[in-house]
Amino acid sequence: MLWLLSWKNVWRNKLRSIIVIIAVMLGVFAGVFMLAFMNGMVEERIQTVIRTEISHIQIHQPGFLENNDFSLRINNIDSIIHLATQTGHVAAASKRIVISSMVASAETNSGIKIIGIIPDQESKITNIGEKITDGDYFRNQQKNNVVIGKKLAEKLKVGLGKKLIITIQDVSTNITSGAFRVGGIFDTDNDMYDESIIFVRFSDLSLLSGLDGTQAHEIAVILDKDENTDQVKAELRKSLSTLEVMDWMELSPEAGYLVSAMDQYTVIFMVIILLALCFGIINTMLMVVLERVREIGMLMAVGMSKIKVFYMIMLETVYLTMTGGTVGIAAGYFASKYLERVGIDLFFWKEVYASIGYSSLIYPKIDLQTIMIVSLMVIFTGLFSAIYPAFKALKLNPAEATRME
Amino acid sequence: MNIIEIKGVTKIYDKNTIPVHALNGIDLTFQEGEFASIVGPSGSGKTTLLNILGGLDDATDGVVLIDGVDLTALSGAKKTTFRKNKIGFVFQSFNLIPVLTVQENIEFIMQLQGIAREDREKRTAELLEAIGLSDRKNSRPNKLSGGQQQRVAVARALASKPKFILADEPTANLDSKSAENLLDIMGKLNREENITFIFSTHDLRVMNKAKRIITIEDGKVISDVVKEEIHNLI
Numbered sequence: 001m002l003w004l005l006s007w008k009n010v011w012r013n014k015l016r017s018i019i020v021i022i023a024v025m026l027g028v029f030a031g032v033f034m035l036a037f038m039n040g041m042v043e044e045r046i047q048t049v050i051r052t053e054i055s056h057i058q059i060h061q062p063g064f065l066e067n068n069d070f071s072l073r074i075n076n077i078d079s080i081i082h083l084a085t086q087t088g089h090v091a092a093a094s095k096r097i098v099i100s101s102m103v104a105s106a107e108t109n110s111g112i113k114i115i116g117i118i119p120d121q122e123s124k125i126t127n128i129g130e131k132i133t134d135g136d137y138f139r140n141q142q143k144n145n146v147v148i149g150k151k152l153a154e155k156l157k158v159g160l161g162k163k164l165i166i167t168i169q170d171v172s173t174n175i176t177s178g179a180f181r182v183g184g185i186f187d188t189d190n191d192m193y194d195e196s197i198i199f200v201r202f203s204d205l206s207l208l209s210g211l212d213g214t215q216a217h218e219i220a221v222i223l224d225k226d227e228n229t230d231q232v233k234a235e236l237r238k239s240l241s242t243l244e245v246m247d248w249m250e251l252s253p254e255a256g257y258l259v260s261a262m263d264q265y266t267v268i269f270m271v272i273i274l275l276a277l278c279f280g281i282i283n284t285m286l287m288v289v290l291e292r293v294r295e296i297g298m299l300m301a302v303g304m305s306k307i308k309v310f311y312m313i314m315l316e317t318v319y320l321t322m323t324g325g326t327v328g329i330a331a332g333y334f335a336s337k338y339l340e341r342v343g344i345d346l347f348f349w350k351e352v353y354a355s356i357g358y359s360s361l362i363y364p365k366i367d368l369q370t371i372m373i374v375s376l377m378v379i380f381t382g383l384f385s386a387i388y389p390a391f392k393a394l395k396l397n398p399a400e401a402t403r404m405e
Numbered sequence: 406m407n408i409i410e411i412k413g414v415t416k417i418y419d420k421n422t423i424p425v426h427a428l429n430g431i432d433l434t435f436q437e438g439e440f441a442s443i444v445g446p447s448g449s450g451k452t453t454l455l456n457i458l459g460g461l462d463d464a465t466d467g468v469v470l471i472d473g474v475d476l477t478a479l480s481g482a483k484k485t486t487f488r489k490n491k492i493g494f495v496f497q498s499f500n501l502i503p504v505l506t507v508q509e510n511i512e513f514i515m516q517l518q519g520i521a522r523e524d525r526e527k528r529t530a531e532l533l534e535a536i537g538l539s540d541r542k543n544s545r546p547n548k549l550s551g552g553q554q555q556r557v558a559v560a561r562a563l564a565s566k567p568k569f570i571l572a573d574e575p576t577a578n579l580d581s582k583s584a585e586n587l588l589d590i591m592g593k594l595n596r597e598e599n600i601t602f603i604f605s606t607h608d609l610r611v612m613n614k615a616k617r618i619i620t621i622e623d624g625k626v627i628s629d630v631v632k633e634e635i636h637n638l639i
Contacts, residue, residue, distance in 0.1 A: 303489020
């Protein structure tokens, strides 16, 4: 009886109820969509960190990452790569020579990190090959080819085929230089990365630095699934106890902070939306109670218990909130799912996003767990908003209320 | 048989620390089947008395026995249950629930009482017949005239099979014809089904129909007359 009466009461003042429902719907839609948008941004950034910049796991000599000490090299590199690839969930592994160096063009020079890679191995690890906007990714078998970022190319004022002089310290700690030609230019949506990293063939850099091909500074490991990172890291740490095995969150702690920071932001954002809705609902329900003083007084007079009066007002509020909330959640979910496929291209802010390492093409991401959490938050908001108006109804004196004009 | 017995009922409102004596030691009894009217000028204490009889307000002092139960000893929740099962209310402003149909309004208290659907529908049909609104059972209150709404309110008050009905100025918002019609229906229910009605009113039409008139002034009963006695005297 109360369920039906409360539902009918919601529609007593259709216009007002529809306005409240639309307000709740828009608020919840905005909340769900913003959650999906932020999730998408974080996910995109994490995937960039893993698939473009770092990979899931990297292996180094202990201390190498602190100052990129050239002498801290991993010996018998191929046997270690073999061991790594034999570990469960490892999809591929690649060896790299990593040297801090200087690159100079005819116009200017810049401090960079030069990475020597085996292109076929590296293609299984990172997607730099897919980010080439000019030239190619070591398809050309010419010696001393270099693939550089678009931002660095602009800085050095070079284009395809142009010569660059790379200066490094070799195994004998002598300064040595080599002439390389730009064979490809990549654009990863992360300006800092594009400006500071260049790729050359492993063999070319081995030759220039005097390494014999059995040594490298870094092994990058990619896994079948992101969620297996902890397990594989633990196994590799066990089997390669003399080496330093670190995952992407340790190598790029800001990405890890980003995940937790975004989680906090989204909660704060959602709470602000729901709090604003909460006050709107309280205001509406107070009006509802004040408009129906005589009727509520009559209900109490004829024998409706206080708990039922309280329950009736709570139900009306929950109906209002949940009607708007359900539509808002559904609209937010389906809009996010649609945009998850086609993406949102914020091309007009491309420069801004690239300067902080984000792609301007964002694919919102939403899952059912998030939807469940939002639903519970909406129900809680409805119940919380109902408490004060319901108490206000309970305070009515039926003898006075029934005679009120 | 006395269904209402009040002894020494006093009601003092403490308004801004200045006590207002609304009722001053009222003694009254009502028997089953009475058709009584409480009259008096505004502020005389009629409504306060009606509220105390209906368990909507507490007496400051005195005893209120309804159907043998001391109302002053009941807690708030028990008083609510008592009202639901023993007392019917008719209000000046009808106070029907606008989102429910006539039938649903009448059934409402029976639903609160937990009466089975079949029994509710049967009782509602009887009451609709009695008030002459069977053909309007699916109408919303706003589609009815004031008189029709008040008839529905009477039917709602009767639905729970109460011991008596308290009607506070039931004809105040009605035109003469509607008021006459309503009083006829209530009179008929009183005569044929022995239902007790107690009115608080200023309306001469109600006083004319009433069999007993209790006059209150300054919170005291100044006269309590049964019309038959007057006729006998004449």
